[in-house]
Amino acid sequence: MLRIGKLPIAILAGVIIMFPWVARHVTLIEHYTDIMVFAGIYSLITIGLSLLMGYAGQISLGHAAFFGIGAYSSAILTARFGMNPWGCMLIGALLAAVMALLIGTPSLKLKGHYLAMATLAFGIIVFIVFNEETEWTGGPDGMSGIPGLALAGLALDTVEKYYYLVWTIVLGVFIFTCNIIQSRSGRALRAIHVSEAAASAMGVNVARFKVMVFIYSAMLASLAGSLYAHYLNFINPSTFDLFFAIKLLIMISLGGTHSIWGAIIGALLVAFLSFEWLHFFEEFEILVYGAVLLLITIFLPEGLAGLPKIVHGWFRK
Amino acid sequence: MTAQPEHPILTLEGIVKVFGGLTALYKPDCSIPAGTIRSIIGPNGAGKTTLFNIITGVLPPTTGAVSFKGRRIERLKPHTIARQGISRTFQTVELFTNMTVLENVMLGRHPRSRCSMLASGLRLPNSRKEEARIESKARDILKFIGLAPKFDQPAGGLPLGEQKILEIGRALATEPELICLDEPAAGLNETETHVASSLIRAIRERGITVLLVEHDMRVVMNISDEIMVLNHGQKIAEGPPEEIRDDPKVIEAYLGDEDRHA
Amino acid sequence: MDDISLAGQLFQYVITGITVGSIYAMVALGFSIIYNVTEIINFAQGEFVMLGGMVMVAFQMSMGLPLLLAFPTTVAAVTGIGILMDRLAIRPIRRPTVMTLIIATIAASILIKGAAMIVWGKDPLDLPAFSGRNPIHLFGAVIQPQYFWVIGFMLLTVIGLTFFFNRTIIGKAMSACAANPDAASLVGINVKWMILLAFALSAAIGAVAGIVVTPVALMEYDRGAMLAVKAFGAAILGGLGSFPGAILGGLIMGIIESLGAGLISSGYKDAFALIVLLAVLFFKPSGILGNIEISKIKRF
Numbered sequence: 001m002l003r004i005g006k007l008p009i010a011i012l013a014g015v016i017i018m019f020p021w022v023a024r025h026v027t028l029i030e031h032y033t034d035i036m037v038f039a040g041i042y043s044l045i046t047i048g049l050s051l052l053m054g055y056a057g058q059i060s061l062g063h064a065a066f067f068g069i070g071a072y073s074s075a076i077l078t079a080r081f082g083m084n085p086w087g088c089m090l091i092g093a094l095l096a097a098v099m100a101l102l103i104g105t106p107s108l109k110l111k112g113h114y115l116a117m118a119t120l121a122f123g124i125i126v127f128i129v130f131n132e133e134t135e136w137t138g139g140p141d142g143m144s145g146i147p148g149l150a151l152a153g154l155a156l157d158t159v160e161k162y163y164y165l166v167w168t169i170v171l172g173v174f175i176f177t178c179n180i181i182q183s184r185s186g187r188a189l190r191a192i193h194v195s196e197a198a199a200s201a202m203g204v205n206v207a208r209f210k211v212m213v214f215i216y217s218a219m220l221a222s223l224a225g226s227l228y229a230h231y232l233n234f235i236n237p238s239t240f241d242l243f244f245a246i247k248l249l250i251m252i253s254l255g256g257t258h259s260i261w262g263a264i265i266g267a268l269l270v271a272f273l274s275f276e277w278l279h280f281f282e283e284f285e286i287l288v289y290g291a292v293l294l295l296i297t298i299f300l301p302e303g304l305a306g307l308p309k310i311v312h313g314w315f316r317k
Numbered sequence: 318m319t320a321q322p323e324h325p326i327l328t329l330e331g332i333v334k335v336f337g338g339l340t341a342l343y344k345p346d347c348s349i350p351a352g353t354i355r356s357i358i359g360p361n362g363a364g365k366t367t368l369f370n371i372i373t374g375v376l377p378p379t380t381g382a383v384s385f386k387g388r389r390i391e392r393l394k395p396h397t398i399a400r401q402g403i404s405r406t407f408q409t410v411e412l413f414t415n416m417t418v419l420e421n422v423m424l425g426r427h428p429r430s431r432c433s434m435l436a437s438g439l440r441l442p443n444s445r446k447e448e449a450r451i452e453s454k455a456r457d458i459l460k461f462i463g464l465a466p467k468f469d470q471p472a473g474g475l476p477l478g479e480q481k482i483l484e485i486g487r488a489l490a491t492e493p494e495l496i497c498l499d500e501p502a503a504g505l506n507e508t509e510t511h512v513a514s515s516l517i518r519a520i521r522e523r524g525i526t527v528l529l530v531e532h533d534m535r536v537v538m539n540i541s542d543e544i545m546v547l548n549h550g551q552k553i554a555e556g557p558p559e560e561i562r563d564d565p566k567v568i569e570a571y572l573g574d575e576d577r578h579a
Numbered sequence: 580m581d582d583i584s585l586a587g588q589l590f591q592y593v594i595t596g597i598t599v600g601s602i603y604a605m606v607a608l609g610f611s612i613i614y615n616v617t618e619i620i621n622f623a624q625g626e627f628v629m630l631g632g633m634v635m636v637a638f639q640m641s642m643g644l645p646l647l648l649a650f651p652t653t654v655a656a657v658t659g660i661g662i663l664m665d666r667l668a669i670r671p672i673r674r675p676t677v678m679t680l681i682i683a684t685i686a687a688s689i690l691i692k693g694a695a696m697i698v699w700g701k702d703p704l705d706l707p708a709f710s711g712r713n714p715i716h717l718f719g720a721v722i723q724p725q726y727f728w729v730i731g732f733m734l735l736t737v738i739g740l741t742f743f744f745n746r747t748i749i750g751k752a753m754s755a756c757a758a759n760p761d762a763a764s765l766v767g768i769n770v771k772w773m774i775l776l777a778f779a780l781s782a783a784i785g786a787v788a789g790i791v792v793t794p795v796a797l798m799e800y801d802r803g804a805m806l807a808v809k810a811f812g813a814a815i816l817g818g819l820g821s822f823p824g825a826i827l828g829g830l831i832m833g834i835i836e837s838l839g840a841g842l843i844s845s846g847y848k849d850a851f852a853l854i855v856l857l858a859v860l861f862f863k864p865s866g867i868l869g870n871i872e873i874s875k876i877k878r879f
Contacts, residue, residue, distance in 0.1 A: 001417055002471060059678060078415035106861040112677035113620040117811055118860045121853040124808065132846040178439040183448060198411035201373060203399035203428025203491055212434060238461045242804055246689060253682055287693030293686035297679055298671045299552045 004185070004260065012174075012264070016167045019161045034278075039271035040166035044224035046251050046263035047170075047177050052259040056213050057193030057258030058108060059116045061245050062123030066096045066218040068130055068240030070225025072137055075146045075235055085149055087251050089226040093286055096222035097215045104214040114119060123245050130237040149230045150178065169227070170264075173220060177260060187275040188212060193236025219317060243286075247274070250289055253296050256303025265304050326351040326495055327372070332381035332391075334367055334550075341367045343552040344381070351494070352529040354559045358561075359547035360548065360570060365530045368547070369497050372528070373405050374398040385495065397521045404493035404512060406484045407501050408530075414473035418464055418483055421472050424453040424508055425490025429454075439543050455490060461491065462486040478509030485516060495526045502533040514540055538562065587719020589633045592841040593834055594717075598726040598795065600833020601733035602628070603852075605788040606810030607825035608740065608818065609781030615757035616777040617818050618678050623664060624686035625807030627693075627782045629658045631789020632798030633695055636704045646709065654786045660691070661782025665775050688803060695800040703797040706790070732791045736784055737826060744822075753777065757820075805849060809836075812856030818869025827867060 015102060023033045050059050073092030077083045107118040130137050137143060149156045149165070156162050178188050191199040192206055200206045230237050247270055255266025279284045296303060302310075324496055325348040334342040342364045357365050363451055370376040374395040378417050383391040390398055398427055401425050404425075406424040413421050422461040430451050434445040462482050464492040467475065472483060481501055488496055498517065500512045511525055514536050537544060537558070544561045606624055613621045634656050638649035668687040672679055708725040715722045744750040755763040756773040764770045790800060809832060817828025832852050837852035859866060 001420060013351075021337065029582050031691045045817045053678070057332050057678075059681065073523075106628075110860060110864065112858055113681060114683050114815075114864060117815075117855060119811070120614075120808060124805070125853050125857075126849050127330055128847060141444045153461060179440045180434055180438045183434075183444060184423075184427065184430055184432045184451060185434045185437050188427060194413045194415050195411045196396075197375065198407065198413065199424075200395040201407075202397055202425050202487065203396050203404050205394075216434070246685060249685065250684065257678070283697055284693070286689055286696055290686055290688075290690030293682065294668055294690060297683045297686055298668075298673075301672075301674065301679055312600070316630065 002182060002190075006056065008261070009165055009175065009178070012169055014228045016171065020163055022096040023159075027287060034164050035275045036269055037159065037166055038228075038275060039268045040163070040170045041228050042267035042271055043170045043225045043254065043264050044173060044227070044265045045217075045221045045248060046255065047173055047251050047260065048220035049248060049300035050255075050257065050260050050263040051180070052213050052217045053076070053176055053191070053252060054259070055186065055193060056189040056210060057110070058210055060119040060214070060248065061116050062103075062121075062126075062215070062240070062265075063217065063221045063248055064240045064245040065123040065196050066128035066221035067225040067228070067244070068102065068126060068237070069096045070222030070224075071229040071235045071240070072130060072143075074226035075143045076136060078147050078230075079143060079145045085147060085226075085230060093219040093222045093224050096218045097304070100215040100218035101134060101211060104218075105207075108214060120242075120245070124242060127224070127241050129235060133195060134191060137237070140237060142234060144234040145227050146233045146235065153227075160259060165232075169223070174260070174264070182222060185209070216266045247289070250293050252303075253293060254303055256305030258302050259305035262303045262305035269304075319550075324351060325349055326386060327528070329368075329372075329380075330382045330384070332378045333369060333382065334364075334371060334376065335379045340376075340550055342371070345545070345547055345550070345552040347545055347552065349495075349526060349528065351526050352521065352524055353519050353542040354529060356529040356541040356544045357547060358531065358534075358537055358544060359553075362549075363547040364550040366499060367496055367550075369405065369530060371497055373403060373497060387394065396428075399491055399493075402473040402492070403489045403497065404488035405497040406481070406488055406499055406501060408485055410477070410480045411485055412472040412480055412487070414471065416472060417469050418472050418475070419452070419455055419459065419468040420481060421487050422458050422490045423451050425458070425487040426451045426454055427489050435476070438572075448541060458486050459488050461519070462487070463512070474540045478505050478512065480508075481505065481513065482516060485513075485520075489525075493525060495528060496520065497528045497530075498552065499530050500532060501529070502531055502536050509535060520540075550554055583616050584615065584719060589838075590743040591722075592719035593692035594720055594722055596727050596834030596837030597830055598833070599837060600813075600830035601770065602792050602795060602806070603810045603832050604733055604738075604826045604829025605736055605747065605784050605814040606806060607829050608736065608813035608822060609627055609784045610754075610814040610876070611820050611825050612740075612784075612810060613777045613779050614814075615808050616753055617669075617774050618809065621781065622681065622684040622777075623691060623738060623803070623805035624781060624785060625805070626688050626691040626794070627657055627661060627785025627803075628789040628806055629695060629798060629800065629803040630660060630691065631787075632706065632802075633699050633704065633800070635706060635790045636787070636798075639706065639808045640704075645683045648709075650761070652791060653790055653846075654783050657786035657789075658779050658783045658858055661778045661785075662775060664691075665778040665783075669774070670771070671777075683743070684771050686809070689842065692801055692803060696702075699800060701800060703799040704791040704793070705797050708794040723795060729791045729795065733826075736787060737822065740780075740781035740822060749776070808856070809849075812859065813854055815864065816855065816859050818866030821866070821868045823877075824866055824868040 009238055019036060020033045023029050032224060049063060052060060070092040073095055074085065074088045077088040077091065078085050079194065103122050107115055110118055131140055156165055188204045188209055191204060192209060196206050219285035251270045256262030276289060300306065324542045327349040329345060329347050331346065332342055335342060345368060357368065363487065371378050371391065373566060374393050374520055378391050382389055386402060387399060390401065413424060414494055425535060430447055432447045461469055462485065464479060464486065477544060485498065485501065501513050510533065517527055517540055520535050541558055543557055545552060546561060553566050553570060554564045595831045603798040606628060609624050610621065631653060637645045637651055638652055639646060664687050668683050672683060686741055709728050710724045712723060715724060744754055753773050753776060755768060756770055760770050813828035813832040816827050817824025831856060836848060836851045836856055840848035849858060
């Protein structure tokens with residue numbers, strides 16, 4: 001039976017709560033809290049993708065686009081029109097949902113390579129729009145002056161405060177998604193992954209489920225984008241390019257497609273790779289990512305989340 | 318079990334299926350009374366699985382009508398047909414190998430349960446109750462088919478005979494009125510075949526109509542109420558086992574097939 | 580005077596479109612070859628083109644080799660990389676599923692791209708045109724002589740491939756593999772070698788495309804991805820697995836992109852090919868010359 005333990009989640013919550021305090025007292029890792037904000041934002045995207053790709057088995061290479069839609073919606077509506085940021089987040093998520101419905105319905109009828117290419121093409125088109133519609137988005141130079149967030153009068157203007165906001169949301173989304181996986185809907189998705197024919201013969205509306213998961217993951221990515229925009233107060237199209245779409249793929253593969261824990265693991269690792277470990281080797285960034293992805297695919301196809309099973313297998317021999 | 322020809326649960330009228338240049342099915346009309354076991358036999362390539370695929374909505378017929386409990390279903394999607402009360406197994410076992418034995422049967426409860434993704438995500442009390450109901454019914458089915466002790470094992474790890482039984486159990490979980498079994502005895506040894514036959518009879522005892530495609534003649538002759546014989550997509554004989562056994566057309570269809578292979 | 584210049588402009592766009600389309604066609608041919616033998620879509624296909632241009636720069640410009648020597652040497656080098664890709668990225672995969680293979684070819688493509696960035700940097704590089712840069716004036720359009728080299732090499736590639744697959748034993752063996760790998764191996768065809776050959780051939784074609792197009796459009800380390808996606812669109816448009824389809828799809832794609840960029844918006848140039856790709860995938864995934872029954876049976 002697929003049971004996602006309550007204890008590991010409690011441990012995760014504990015670690016999240018303690019981390020900034022630890023970081024504050026160890027000079028070497030003081031700036032890690034900042035990196036963790038990005039890791040949390042990435043996690044929101046990867047949790048959705050894990051459900052879509054890992055459990056339902058549908059590939060998407062276009063989620064950078066939904067990340068961008070959330071970011072730009074929030075940016076434009078708050079910086080240009082002064083609207084309430086939380087409301088804009090919701091609007092961004094709804095916009096992402098509509099786009100996911102429109103692009104997902106025809107795309108999810110496709111399989112394998114065709115689906116991958118369709119989502120990839122969609123992602124690139126959205127990126128081109130961000131670059132070209134300079135009047136709205138500021139074009140390649142990006143948009144600045146995006147306001148920060150405030151919760152019930154308290155301005156979230158320090159790294160630590162933003163960290164707690166992001167990770168509280170991540171925890172909530174993580175638990176919500178775990179609940180879905182362990183429910184009737186989760187079984188339906190897992191069934192779709194293995195045999196669409198059998199699933200539909202057992203009454204599962206395959207097309208509808210695929211689109212629903214796609215929309216859910218798109219909304220999460222959009223939410224992540226909004227949080228990103230309000231954190232950096234500046235965005236530009238290059239954040240949402242093809243390379244970021246591939247980074248998302250690396251997060252999912254590295255963490256492990258078959259487990260939702262992989263989503264968090266992958267997001268953490270890539271965040272630290274990007275901002276810390278490869279920081280002084282920017283030239284090698286692309287090469288390292290390519291090598292990591294290839295090695296994972298060949299030697300650890302179930303990602304790091306699959307390690308416990310492998311180690312368990314060694315002991316049984 | 319008395320058959321009721323005046324109230325057929327499934328009728329096929331004028332079904333024709335053409336693939337490119339090949340006519341796979343040509344008007345194998347029939348009318349199946351509720352609560353009976355009807356077998357469909359015929360040499361390989363006779364169109365049996367195509368017929369199943371049309372009944373269960375996987376393929377649309379080129380022309381013709383399929384009526385289930387008086388309603389036309391030939392243009393409906395498979396998941397809708399499952400909700401209406403028709404379930405099936407597959408020629409090559411299509412179990413959900415990423416799930417346990419119990420989870421496979423619980424998935425079978427899908428059309429008879431309701432729970433939105435939102436309610437599940439929030440673990441609302443209704444969703445928890447529904448989940449408990451699903452699990453309880455699934456366990457009942459596992460007991461019925463005799464796989465209860467293996468409930469927690471990965472479905473792919475079972476021996477073939479038990480996999481086929483599990484697939485039937487999963488189909489039963491949908492509470493069908495008609496169940497289509499595609500070669501349930503294929504690849505099974507003597508004991509396993511016996512278990513399968515008993516299960517199929519037990520299913521009929523529950524009032525479920527069984528449509529069976531099968532090559533194992535002993536099984537067919539033993540448990541069928543009526544047999545329909547297809548060859549080259551057409552019906553060449555129909556009747557109770559005793560008639561079919563002695564029908565010269567049927568013998569010729571099978572022997573003719575053997576001649577070609579000799 | 581205005582009528583001539585409009586016609587001239589259109590002709591200009593069409594010629595440019597045919598030239599660019601020839602490149603798409605060659606990459607699409609590469610896709611089809613690998614797809615036919617392995618049913619894999621090689622996301623790294625565009626990188627071979629990029630490498631063709633970059634390695635040629637290394638041989639011809641940095642090392643000063645003459646064109647006639649640098650050309651085949653470059654093709655050989657890139658073919659070698661194609662073979663390496665099969666050996667290191669594809670063959671080692673123990674349980675090849677759709678998703679794993681897609682990710683493997685994507686991984687290979689970023690690996691190649693990353694290496695190229697380290698070796699050659701980020702700036703676009705140029706090559707001397709084969710026969711000079713004196714523009715040819717034809718029907719009001721201004722045409723670079725290199726355009727004819729591009730189109731010419733595309734035609735040469737098509738003729739070469741047709742001969743190879745229809746007349747040579749190895750070529751026929753590859754076609755057999757494509758149709759039925761199990762039967763092929765039963766009659767003694769080494770399927771693993773055929774896959775290797777498919778990658779080698781696709782890499783070679785990509786390299787040729789890269790060499791002939793760099794004098795026209797320059798080449799930089801990250802050109803590969805966009806090229807691959809558009810050429811995939813071309814392959815699908817014409818019918819995946821079909822050689823005439825790859826040519827037809829490539830040329831149509833190139834012309835649509837060129838006309839779109841010229842008449843509608845140059846900023847959205849790349850989007851036109853992508854929109855065509857989506858349209859084909861949504862409405863007629865078997866493509867113009869593809870067979871719909873076959874496209875349903877294919878594993879992916």
